[in-house]
Amino acid sequence: MLVTTKDMLVRAQEGRYAVGAFNVENLEFAMAVVAAAEAKRSPVIMQTTPGTVKYASLDYFAALCRVAAESASVPVAIHLDHGDGFDRCIQAMHAGYTSVMIDGSHVPFEDNIALTASVTKVARPLGIPVEAELGKVGGKEDDGPAVEGESPYTDPDEAEEFVARTGCSSLAIGVGTAHGVYAGTPHIEQRVLKAIRSRLDIPLVLHGTSGVPDDQVAEAIANGICKVNYATELRQEFMRGFMGYMGGNPDAFDPKKPAGAGMAAIQAIVESHMDNLGSTGKA
Numbered sequence: 001m002l003v004t005t006k007d008m009l010v011r012a013q014e015g016r017y018a019v020g021a022f023n024v025e026n027l028e029f030a031m032a033v034v035a036a037a038e039a040k041r042s043p044v045i046m047q048t049t050p051g052t053v054k055y056a057s058l059d060y061f062a063a064l065c066r067v068a069a070e071s072a073s074v075p076v077a078i079h080l081d082h083g084d085g086f087d088r089c090i091q092a093m094h095a096g097y098t099s100v101m102i103d104g105s106h107v108p109f110e111d112n113i114a115l116t117a118s119v120t121k122v123a124r125p126l127g128i129p130v131e132a133e134l135g136k137v138g139g140k141e142d143d144g145p146a147v148e149g150e151s152p153y154t155d156p157d158e159a160e161e162f163v164a165r166t167g168c169s170s171l172a173i174g175v176g177t178a179h180g181v182y183a184g185t186p187h188i189e190q191r192v193l194k195a196i197r198s199r200l201d202i203p204l205v206l207h208g209t210s211g212v213p214d215d216q217v218a219e220a221i222a223n224g225i226c227k228v229n230y231a232t233e234l235r236q237e238f239m240r241g242f243m244g245y246m247g248g249n250p251d252a253f254d255p256k257k258p259a260g261a262g263m264a265a266i267q268a269i270v271e272s273h274m275d276n277l278g279s280t281g282k283a
């Protein structure tokens, strides 16, 4: 069933588990994510970045995800990940997304507040939750520039003021994770997370989670994370399954065969994450 992220994240916060938000790139990703959610009886968020949306269009992805969501017996939300401006967020709501993120983390504090508040002002009467970001998630975000050499941590004082002045529904925070593929072992700064949690009562969001060890993610959930984003791992698993099939069947010409292998690989990793996030059985 198609829902917004509001109730599912509030329930996760109350139940001290997290809902996985998985970036979908095509038909097979959407089908695999919903199949995993059904198998695990888990709520789930399907999300797309502007970079993915540009590949086809918001309408294309909204339609694809809506069919997947409406065919599911578990709650499914369609979320715009890293919305890159007021216009994109409004376009996503109009296209049928049931949740949006406005990412003002690249602009100064006051500008981030003004940008985020402009989106929440429109989204609130429509009943659409708005995720915002404060602080820096490192690495290469979507098709934007890599973030290097800046303090990655969200300041708890700023977070409290930011949420009060923007009315955002949830907040992505910088606690040491990065987008893309990690060079070394990632480290979540749990101390910073706990300090932010003590100041805020809205759901907190972890970005850049692909490659972060499950035990660190579980600890972050115990410390207040309610939504966990995975993108890179799904891409890796799809291509591993796809190329693995082609390696064994180099003359194959039916795209459904390698794509099916990629889909099975995505479903397996998503199911494994649902178990670790604690969302299994919570639908």
Ligand SMILES: [Zn+2]
Binding pocket: 082, 137, 141, 179, 207, 208, 229
């Ligand atoms: Zn992100």
